[in-house]
Amino acid sequence: MTSREEAAVAAAKSGVVIRELHEIGEFTQVYRLFEEIWRPDPGNAPVSVEMMIGFAHTGNYVAGAYEGEVLVGASVGYRAAGGSLHSHVTGAAIGRGIGYALKLHQRAWCLGRGLDRITWTFDPLVRRNARFNLVKLGARPEEYLRDFYGVMADAINEGDSSDRLLAVWPLDERPVEARSEPAEGRVRVLEEAGPGPVERPADADVVLVGTPHDVERLRREDPAAARAWRAAVRKVLGGLMEAGGRVDGFTDRGDYVVSLTG
Template identity: 45%
Template sequence: MGTVSNLTSLGPPIAAADRDGDRDGDLDRAVQAADAAAQGARVAVRELTELADLERVVALYARIWGRDANPPMTLELLRAFTKAGNYVGGAFDGPALVGACVGFFHAPAEDALHSHIAGVAPETAGRSVGFALKLHQRAWALLRGISEIAWTFDPLVSRNAYFNLAKLAAEPVEYLPNFYGAMADSINGLDDSDRLLVRWRLRDPAVVAACAGAAVPVVAAAEIRAGAAVALEMSEDGTPVPGRLDARTSLVAVPRDIAALRVRDPGLAQRWRTAVREALTALVGDGARVTGFDREGWYVVRRDS
């Protein structure tokens, strides 16, 4: 399946005077990276504005989150978003919509887009459809002169942490306890809705490299050999075990599959929520920064001094 994530599908270009600021070809490279990501995922990615397409987004999200009676996005809101010039993108496998991403602009002075929700059909897992969607969104934003995209994710979801911090090179900037309140759906269950806010600085060299498939991963074992301390680890029976919080580099563990744990042992899942919240907020409150995520399930948190 070829991609349609080219300049035409990304919407109207920014003014020529603004395009002059793209001296290093950032926009062209962003479009090329989006094209390559869509081809690799075997999908076509395009901006969605038609009512029928927006209805399909609502249905896809309702299926992913198990919320048929109360979908995460309504058709009316999506229609208003697109009319106001915000971002709704969709990934297609043939005629089937298999992924969608929705974002809206920050206050004008902030030069940013907030990517509110993204979801991919479970049957396409492992194809990097989410990566293709995010790179299309990045090119769309750069075309409009936007330099940053922000979004939140559940810090307990290991695969999302790896995707956001390692594969996309987004930068965590704030821990938000129980940000949305109760979210009774098949993904969040009855757990608190803690979120980690990240900012994706679209022209940052690390982001450019990540979008080209050249992200530099962090490896927890190498960090330990270099002197990192474990601030939170998992015991043999799967429970969280607090450790040191005073090291220059700290490692914070999360469960391998928090969604399965919420079903199997909700009490233990809540213990992990509290333990990760306490470790990350304590470290960040003491001046440390989350700088990466190891594929095996560890946040890497560093102090600058």
């Protein structure tokens, strides 16, 4: 099955039609959808209508997922160095496979234009996004970015520091395969104990770095615990990656699998 056929199958399963967008009215719909998802402070929108107009006009990626006439997902990206697309922002209704369908559409779009990888950033504390990126798609984090966007004023980030992982997704014509890493027999160097994290020495070649069960809820209900998780993951996961550790996967329990050998 080609990448274009895979994308069409994923869109059909999620009940949407995905297409590139070109009109101001369409970009306005995307802007409003992202407002509903992130509920940002005024002036802090994920992407402006004007930016989407410029991206689409210059051959970049602006696409929407429609259920009938209703926009239920969208993605905006731009061409970057090294034959890649940087996916700047993607948002969709949760739990219906629309985000996955958008990523496969984005993948097919890139392969049709000779681009061989897609990059994007995501919050290392958001467990569902890590699982989607690393397990469902097979992308891999290549860099830990500390406070990448500064303090973000929206309902999801709740004023938290914006540490991010840079995900890199190599593209080819092979089917995308979901894969999860086992946790058994591996040393856990950061794990959940109550609402907060507990750190342990990294004395093995492969270690597990845990994440909070639901950091977005934790930010609302226990901001101190959320801040403790941010500091711990920055120190442990960020430190391991900066020292040459490689993230090889993500477990069903919500741990990053980090190899400390070359």
